[in-house]
Amino acid sequence: MTQQLATRFPPGPRSIWRDEPDAHWNDWHWQQRERITRVDQLEKVIRLTDDERRAAVETDADFHMGITPYYASLMDPDDPHCPVRLQSVPTMGETIVAAADLDDPLAEERDMPVRGITHRYPDRVLFYVTHNCPVYCRHCTRKRKVADPSSAAARQQVEDGLDYIAAHPEVRDVVISGGDPLSLSDERLDHILERLRAIPHVEIFRLGTRNLVTLPQRITDDFVHMLRRHQPVYVNTHFNHPKECTAEAFEAARRLADAGCPLGNQMVLLKGVNDDPKVVTELNHKLLLMRIRPYYIYQCDLAKGISHFRTTVEAGRKIIRALRGHTSGLAVPHFVVDAPEGGGKIPVNPDYVVRHEGKKWVFRNFRGKEYTYFEP
Ligand SMILES: *Cc1c(COP(=O)(O)O)cnc(C)c1O
Numbered sequence: 001m002t003q004q005l006a007t008r009f010p011p012g013p014r015s016i017w018r019d020e021p022d023a024h025w026n027d028w029h030w031q032q033r034e035r036i037t038r039v040d041q042l043e044k045v046i047r048l049t050d051d052e053r054r055a056a057v058e059t060d061a062d063f064h065m066g067i068t069p070y071y072a073s074l075m076d077p078d079d080p081h082c083p084v085r086l087q088s089v090p091t092m093g094e095t096i097v098a099a100a101d102l103d104d105p106l107a108e109e110r111d112m113p114v115r116g117i118t119h120r121y122p123d124r125v126l127f128y129v130t131h132n133c134p135v136y137c138r139h140c141t142r143k144r145k146v147a148d149p150s151s152a153a154a155r156q157q158v159e160d161g162l163d164y165i166a167a168h169p170e171v172r173d174v175v176i177s178g179g180d181p182l183s184l185s186d187e188r189l190d191h192i193l194e195r196l197r198a199i200p201h202v203e204i205f206r207l208g209t210r211n212l213v214t215l216p217q218r219i220t221d222d223f224v225h226m227l228r229r230h231q232p233v234y235v236n237t238h239f240n241h242p243k244e245c246t247a248e249a250f251e252a253a254r255r256l257a258d259a260g261c262p263l264g265n266q267m268v269l270l271k272g273v274n275d276d277p278k279v280v281t282e283l284n285h286k287l288l289l290m291r292i293r294p295y296y297i298y299q300c301d302l303a304k305g306i307s308h309f310r311t312t313v314e315a316g317r318k319i320i321r322a323l324r325g326h327t328s329g330l331a332v333p334h335f336v337v338d339a340p341e342g343g344g345k346i347p348v349n350p351d352y353v354v355r356h357e358g359k360k361w362v363f364r365n366f367r368g369k370e371y372t373y374f375e376p
């Protein structure tokens, strides 16, 4: 990293782990082993509010707490509104069941021809290979599965998924998801990717992983060396706030990009975290410096117990309006609502068409000025 970039991507502060040897801190197995899962551990890192203390106990049965030391060290110990804290420390908001909440908000189970595959779009599938994640994001849409050991994607399920893909020649794109697929070992992922590559009609696969954000130490030289053998491999990650763009995350992205993986970001619009055009602009500029292209902004879905994170659809459109034209087109993702009942991703753009009569179109540009275009 250049000197100029280094000031923009500070290393994680390491908090109470300041004296931990680098060999531990940089080892993803150590980070996994030392995860914070209990209140007494969390209390050593941040000053808990009464709400957080209660929630850590009361939400445990539904959705465990799990935070890597690395991600925990990014939290502001004194500010309960810290965006990293809001995403990883339970709050009592999770115990509220709103009228609109759904058990399976995206109907992923309904479109499951075999366990472990959601096939909704004509030419691509979602393939769940594990249910583990280094950090359990409090806004997770797959809460009902993630962190539930009884739903662990067993080997047989992965085999069934591979068989399904092999038997469906229309599938040219496989989104490898979970949980977080990078919870699996390099050997296991290597095996799955090799099996997918051996299927003639599979053109690309994408790894959907939040490890760049929550456990960047996972992106080792060995890991990216393995990926090189299976290119083209797309990697889509999930940064939600500029605070997550550290030196460690930068290095993880560098390794993946240098190994030839095109990188994309899927942000979730979260109240109090990133429902602000300024925050998203800063995030997207940092992502581009990391060679990560902002791909989607998702409207927060209707998963149970995340209503406190939801904001208006208009908040998302406002963000796109603030980006389009005002900054690089590369920094402008698609804002989508993943529709309930399996409707799929529906783009929701600000309106740039003022009116349209016959061959005459009236458009509005990013500054709000109107322009007329005549079709031939
Ligand atoms: C999001 C998603 C995909 C991938 O969609 P793209 O728009 O191609 O990124 C595929 N299958 C399911 C079920 C999805 O939810």
Ligand code: SF4
Pocket: 132, 133, 135, 136, 137, 139, 140, 141, 142, 143, 146, 178, 179, 180, 209, 210
């Ligand atoms: S990494 Fe993804 S799947 Fe895992 S808890 Fe976070 S949002 Fe859910």
